[in-house]
Amino acid sequence: MTRGKRDGTPAEGAERTTAEAAAPGAACAGRRPGRPRNEALESTIIESVLDLLERDVPLADLSIERIAREAGVGKATVYRRWSGKTGLMLDVMRSLEEENPELSGESVRDDLVSLLEFLRRRGLAKRNSALMRTVITQAKAQPELWREYHETVVQARRDALLAVLRRGIASGEVRGDCDIEVLADLFAAPMLSRALLHEWKELPEGLAEQIVDTVLDGVRPRG
Structure with missing residues (x-):
């Protein structure tokens, strides 16, 4: 087999063993320990x-064999980095993570719209939608995959939504006699339903405002 050059540049078609060496980063779950x-x-x-x-x-x-073939590398190259498919999929999910939108903190209604608009844009991204549907479909068969996805993606989004709702209750913009967890579901579920369960439905501009205004109308303090 053709070897790489003496300066460390890998030869054409080689396993890229020299190119694989780089500054180490933080280890992720499922990643082989000690691999640069x-x-x-x-x-x-x-x-x-x-x-x-x-x-x-x-x-x-x-x-792993199919993934390696698609990437143009050998199976050993993949296994050097991930102990199996679950660990690899966790990093695939992390690669699509985005920061929560920056919220003004001035209007509960506007902050709720910002959070739902963020979900709408993610739903429009085919990769994000495909990945989320895959994760949900495999949740029971791959509990570790679902837990990691929930802890690294879902919970952060939900915490941001709950924080806005608590602020709304404190300011009197949202009734305080409602279960806050149910309130969060009322706001997020319509957007997630279209993005994940009914992907053939449109996610038009203005949908976030429509959902927020409809729910807020029902949960504002009475009188």
């Missing part, structure tokens, strides 16, 4: 998984 990171190569592998998901390939059919 090559972010470019890891990004290529993660992008390959996302491409397969976009083509509606089910998670059950995403073997």
